[in-house]
Amino acid sequence: MIYILAALLPPIGLLLNGQPFSAIxxxxxxxxxxxxxxxxxxxxxxxxxxxxxxxxxxREDRRHREVVDAIRQHGPPPGYPR
Structure with a gap:
């Protein structure tokens, strides 16, 4: 939904995504x-x-942070080379 809004009304889509400087x-x-x-x-x-x-x-940055936080909290996945 945010992608449609960003395509049709770019500044409003950016504001709703939490990017005020990009909107300006x-x-x-x-x-x-x-x-x-x-x-x-x-x-x-x-x-x-x-x-x-x-x-x-x-959105990719948010997803990356979630993965990093999960690894920090639970450790690396099984079989992960060190």
Whole structure:
């Protein structure tokens, strides 16, 4: 759901994902893309792409932290080389 929101309303998707600085940067990118998008229409996709990549990276970071915390709490998995 957050990916759909990030694709359609990038700054709001980033804010709801807990990334206020990325949302501000995305607003700046939107303004720049609106100005230059009249010449290069493909630029209208840049803010959405930025939001999707930022949301994905944040979710992967959270998942990585969960795995690291589980390893710290329970130890490495059986058969893990040391």
């Amino acid at each position: 940067l995305n607003l700046v990118v939107i303004v720049i893309c609106v100005i230059f998008g009249l010449i290069f229409p493909i630029l209208f996709l840049v803010p959405s792409a930025h939001a999707l990549i930022a949301v994905h990276m944040k």
